[in-house]
Amino acid sequence: MDLYNMLAVLAWFLYVRVSLSMRVREGDDILPLVALLEGAVAKGMTQGDVCTMLVEHSKDLKDEQSIFRFITQVFALGSDSVGKLHPVAVLRCMAVYLKMPLNIIDSDTNETLLFPAVLDHQPKSVQYLLASGVPGNFRNSDGENAAELALIFCPECLIDLLTGGVNPNDEFQESCSKATILQDECQAGWNLVHFAAQAGAATSLKNLKQYGADFNAKDHLGLTPVLVAIRRGRLQVLSELGRLGASFFSVHNQRGWTPAHYACRYLDDSIGLVKFLATIQEFGGSLNGTNHDNQTPAHICASARMNYLGRSNPDALSYLHEMAIESFQVRDSNNRTPEEVAESEKGNVAEIFFYKIKVNQYARQAAKANERKHIFQKKSEEAIKCKELEEQVKTIFDCSGDGIKVPRGVMLMKESQGDCGKSRCAARCPNAAACPECQDCEAQQTQCADGYDDASQGCSRCQAGYGRRREDPFQCKACGEIPWLSWVTYVVKPLGIYLVSLWTAHKKRDRTASLLKIWMAFGIVMASISPSIKSSDTFAKIHTSLVQSVEAGEGAASLATQMTGASFDCLLDNPHASMTAWLGLSFAPPLVLWLLTMIYVVGRSMSAGSGMVSALTKDALKVTIVSTNCFLPDMVAALVRFVPCIHFQVFDQSKQYLQFNVETQCSQVVGMRLAAVFAAILLGTVLGPVYWVAVIMKSKQWEDREEVLGFLISHYRDKVRWWEATVLIRKCALAVAVTLFSASYAPMLYLSSILLIVGLGLACHSYVLPYDDSFLNRLEFGTLMASFIAVFCTFLLQLEMVSWAVDDTVTIPAGVILVLVGTVPSLGLMVLYFMEIRSFGLQRLTSLADQVKSAVARDDPD
Incomplete structure (x- = not known):
């Protein structure tokens, strides 16, 4: 849709240029002067020489209409580059030396000189004209002002026009047909933000915000700039509106549609509908709201008939199913869910999406059933194993988590330890302090406390460098670094x-x-x-x-x-x-x-x-x-x-x-x-x-x-x-x-x-x-x-x-x-x-x- 709008704007620009050219050709009286002007510029004459030439041929500019057509042609030929005609110099010469008025109006279009200056992208000429008293908020016979044209043809001119008195919140009155109203293409009651949203003028939005433009203004049909940007497929403008504070949450038109409804109505997956929905959600818009017919955006995206382009949108449905799954259970005024809407339309590709959803649901249910069965089986096996262990040592094991939690004073033995005759068995530790509590002992390399041998049953032996106490063989103490001192104690104490x-x-x-x-x-x-x-x-x-x-x-x-x-x-x-x-x-x-x-x-x-x-x-x-x-x-x-x-x-x-x-x-x-x-x-x-x-x-x-x-x-x-x-x-x-x-x-x-x-x-x-x-x-x-x-x-x-x-x-x-x-x-x-x-x-x-x-x-x- 961006390509479509670009082509439309280009056609409008060509139309305007052709109309201007026709006006010049109709005024044969200025053609010689225009030709002289082009020749003088081609010969490299200075701006002063050009002004002298205009003074000498000022008799060719007989009235305001010939002046308007001549200046319009100057704007079309002019440029600020070196070796080119400078329109501002021409305007200054005509106003200062020839005393000609610049605040003139074309009798055919009811336009001031600001209109052709904007159309030909002459920002310095716009500044000069505004400084010369030309009103910036003047409207032509179609109800347009120069600021509306500046959104497309001269964004640099917009600030000067806004400074020069243009109100960004003024409404533009246009006639709307029944067909344009039904297709939400009517432009009745738009302000400059609406036009910027339609034209894709994202760069102009910041300037409008700076000069107090209402980004949530509704036109006569209840459309806001957000809805206009969606209707025209302007993703960049939509994001910029969100960053500048436009509301996405409570925006409804006369039919009660939210931005998400609009996206599903006028866009499709080929234009990047999912990106629009993601942007709407990012800036607070609802993906599961209902319109006056109790339809959610999922109803609209599931229907080919309700889509302006005649296509349902499976990719968008997938996104909505992930982000707003509850909206798929909502029934509209006809008592239909989005799935039933798709089933009611023959050949609707959204049916495949819902079929996949069902298949995935069945698969998930089967997987959950298998998982529950596996968990139950695993817990049963763990319970049986825990029961066996508890019977072996008469104590309670915690098997509720991952692995077996072995209590203090118990050792979970390996097959090589003891002779219990089972693949897994437990042993009471004669010294409870030698067997601290541990979680998932099977995965640990050691179970015994420091000084006790993990290879012994129940941590009942000492490690190398430790020895059993004489009065308690299950308490191990370090031997010390000097062995002969132990022998001295062994000999001296009984002797004493x-x-x-x-x-x-x-x-x-x-x-x-x-x-x-x-x-x-x-x-x-x-x-x-x-x-x-x-x-x-x-x-x-x-x-x-x-x-x-x-x-x-x-x-x-x-x-x-x-x-x-x-x-x-x-x-x-x-x-x-x-x-x-x-x-x-x-x-x-x-x-x-x-x-x-x-x-x-x-x-x-x-x-x-x-x-x-x-x-x-x-x-x-x-x-x-x-x-x-x-x-x-x-x-x-x-x-x-x-x-x-x-x-x-x-x-x-x-x-x-x-x-x-x-x-x-x-x-x-x-x-x-x-x-x-x-x-x-x-x-x-x-x-x-x-x-x-x-x-x-x-x-x-x-x-x-x-x-x-x-x-x-x-x-x-x-x-x-x-x-x-x-x-x-x-x-x-x-x-x-x-x-x-x-x-x-x-x-x-x-x-x-x-x-x-x-x-x-x-x-x-x-x-x-x-x-x-x-x-x-x-x-x-x-x-x-x-x-x-x-x-x-x-x-x-x-x-x-x-x-x-x-x-x-x-x-x-x-x-x-x-x-x-x-x-x-x-x-x-x-x-x-x-x-x-x-x-x-x-x-x-x-x-x-x-x-x-x-x-x-x-x-x-x-």
């Missing part, structure tokens, strides 16, 4: 405990021995609960200084027990060290120390003579009792490590594994476990309490009983001299409980057993009060009470992970109390012990001084 115990067992140091025994008993309790404290969530929340206080208290308590220390895995540089190796490392210190001491005792006895056999026997008894007091709990625990079993899935007798060697099934080593149980019972009863009680009972007849067994029976009342055997039983029971019930794997059983043992010890002590020293009775009662409170507080910390009712309001105070009862007693016992040693040293020095004074007095005769 043993030497201090031997030194304390000397005669007259009975209170020192009692303090050491109380300290060792308290240290075993704190070492027993240490893994549970460190694995609790509250421990991580406590301030760093409090954490350091807890560790300091535990460190002071652990100095008196062999149950804690460097990891045996780190000592052997093997995160999977065998239980046999652990057993050897547990028995080596006490056996070696006992053997070396016995060699020393025998050697000393042999050097003293044969009469010392009885003394040798008693020294051997003392050494053996001291050794068992220091190391028996750890030795019993080392044997018990062969006994406990764990399971990674729902309890199955055939799928239990050794707690300290999770790659060995318990059913494969039944004999070894029974032997370990027998050895532990034999060692923990015969060599320990039974042996002690027998020795204490037999020693009643010894004259040197206090010298030999003073450290064992000192400060106990006569009726309960055997009470230390019960203390040993309590320490062994704690060691067995810690070993049987891992703090990570069975925290409640672990803490319940410790609480029971400590509680029974506290009750028995409170009932018997075995010491004949009230201070020692109160001291041991206090340490037992502190132990009981520490175990109970640790129990509360573990409850936080299994009960929602236990929160920070319970665990934080419990943590603070735990700090106090774990730190104060252990440090207090340490201070009392060393104060007792210092006091004994001062007493000994005083005794030596008295002996020296007595000797000196005997030697002095005076």
